Amino acid sequence: MATYITADCINCGACEPECPNEAISEGDETYVIDPELCTECVGFYDHEACQAVCPVECCLPDPKHAEEEALLLERALRLHPDDDVLKGRATQDARPFCQVVGRAPASQTSANLRWHARRSGAAMKTYLGVLAALVLGVPLLGCSASDSLSSFGGPPTGDASAPGSPGKGGSTGGSGDDFVDLGPGDPPPAESAGGAQSAQVGAGVLTAGIWDDALNYSFFDKYLATTAAVPGAPAFSSAEYDAAAAEFAPGQRSPHSAVDAAIVLDTTGSMGDELRYLTAEFASISKAVADKFPGASQRWSLVLYRDAGDEYVVKSFDFTGDPRAFTATLGAQAAGGGGDIPESPEKGLAALSQLGWRSGGDVAKVAFWVGDAPHHTENASAMKQAIVGAHQRGIHVYPVASSGVDDLLERTMRSAALVTGGRYLFLTDDSGVGNAHQEPKIPCYFVTKLQRSLVRVVASELAGTPEALAPADILRTTGSPTPEGLCATASGDTVQIF
Numbered sequence: 001m002a003t004y005i006t007a008d009c010i011n012c013g014a015c016e017p018e019c020p021n022e023a024i025s026e027g028d029e030t031y032v033i034d035p036e037l038c039t040e041c042v043g044f045y046d047h048e049a050c051q052a053v054c055p056v057e058c059c060l061p062d063p064k065h066a067e068e069e070a071l072l073l074e075r076a077l078r079l080h081p082d083d084d085v086l087k088g089r090a091t092q093d094a095r096p097f098c099q100v101v102g103r104a105p106a107s108q109t110s111a112n113l114r115w116h117a118r119r120s121g122a123a124m125k126t127y128l129g130v131l132a133a134l135v136l137g138v139p140l141l142g143c144s145a146s147d148s149l150s151s152f153g154g155p156p157t158g159d160a161s162a163p164g165s166p167g168k169g170g171s172t173g174g175s176g177d178d179f180v181d182l183g184p185g186d187p188p189p190a191e192s193a194g195g196a197q198s199a200q201v202g203a204g205v206l207t208a209g210i211w212d213d214a215l216n217y218s219f220f221d222k223y224l225a226t227t228a229a230v231p232g233a234p235a236f237s238s239a240e241y242d243a244a245a246a247e248f249a250p251g252q253r254s255p256h257s258a259v260d261a262a263i264v265l266d267t268t269g270s271m272g273d274e275l276r277y278l279t280a281e282f283a284s285i286s287k288a289v290a291d292k293f294p295g296a297s298q299r300w301s302l303v304l305y306r307d308a309g310d311e312y313v314v315k316s317f318d319f320t321g322d323p324r325a326f327t328a329t330l331g332a333q334a335a336g337g338g339g340d341i342p343e344s345p346e347k348g349l350a351a352l353s354q355l356g357w358r359s360g361g362d363v364a365k366v367a368f369w370v371g372d373a374p375h376h377t378e379n380a381s382a383m384k385q386a387i388v389g390a391h392q393r394g395i396h397v398y399p400v401a402s403s404g405v406d407d408l409l410e411r412t413m414r415s416a417a418l419v420t421g422g423r424y425l426f427l428t429d430d431s432g433v434g435n436a437h438q439e440p441k442i443p444c445y446f447v448t449k450l451q452r453s454l455v456r457v458v459a460s461e462l463a464g465t466p467e468a469l470a471p472a473d474i475l476r477t478t479g480s481p482t483p484e485g486l487c488a489t490a491s492g493d494t495v496q497i498f
């Protein structure tokens, strides 16, 4: 069947140049697909190129235009009569699809499953299997080893100009408008309202824990001692740590009526999973915050960083109050470059100072630093300066440690969180997405969905007090804590989970 674009389209324009048949164009309200030109990419790709780049996954099979593959192929040949490569592929019938082999409702959700199944590798297959089993109650998907991913859409297209410029529904950054209801743009899977289901692992949602070293400062002191020999760590003095611990001790934080939140994101090649899932989850994060704090103004900005010698080292997008524009910006980015293990996170954090943060004590300033690689050891001083600079601007840095974190990055991230008044977030293996995640050097923690963790962080910043976790939010627990989150360390001390 042909593909169509749903009303969820945010008019980012990312799909238009991807179509091999020029079937996509701007319509009155959203981008549209001409079914007479759409071939489901048959003859060109083993996936639908428009859906592969769509940040809100709104390019779906059109049930009104059910068409056999032979017809789609004939159309492709008719549209490209001089394309010898296409003719060659046609004779080989080379389009290995991963098909849904089980029963699923004839709905957009089942359509989404089918799209996802064509799109990605083992991580996505895990996602789909769990999603089907837990949410839809359908048999798992059958994908043969021959399901080719080799031509999976490549990196999303677009650059700094893409999200803000072409959209009819989006706006450019810096508007200062409040975040409001995202309407139908929320990407699947949605968290269920009931709680029990929302506590299930799966649905492709990343999972995370949170640790607050200011809440457990004596434990942090011992952690510093055990990691003192890690080369390249930012050289904060004991007095600097002590001052930060006192400044951000329990009870010292104030409520806020607005939030400026920056995402500082490592976009080197190993971060592809995080980038894709963060894009998919952002809309639900901002909506959850808006639902919880309907009067609170939200603005979001984005800082991307890689490393010297890559396509760019730092690229920034200033604050916007338009969630659709921000989602589009995020969705238009691609992971690439890198190479050696260290990257340039210190430059990403330093770029926070260039953003248009609102002034005033009623605005919570938050930066989510998402990365999986440390700075180059020779840049330890620059990393310290970047963290100090964030603190001086009142920006609370919340690192989100991703797969591949090593001892230097954990120590740097936890130092950044403590010194600036943030907390240490770390992705876990529970989602089944991405590579293995290193266990943090803490005695106990709760695992929740990453979406829940991020919303909780913003909610805690707005409220000025930690938002409690409901039991239904907790997917897994380590370290045998009490229901209140207290647990014993190996040395017999008691610590508190945030």
Ligand code: SF4
Residues within 6 Å of the ligand: 003, 018, 019, 020, 021, 022, 023, 024, 033, 037, 038, 039, 040, 041, 042, 048, 049, 050, 051, 059
């Ligand atoms: S499915 Fe392929 S051919 Fe159809 S509109 Fe999307 S990109 Fe174009």
Ligand code: SF4
Residues within 6 Å of the ligand: 005, 008, 009, 010, 011, 012, 013, 014, 015, 016, 030, 031, 050, 053, 054, 055, 056, 057, 058, 059
């Ligand atoms: S949201 Fe962007 S990529 Fe998706 S259909 Fe609309 S214009 Fe195309």
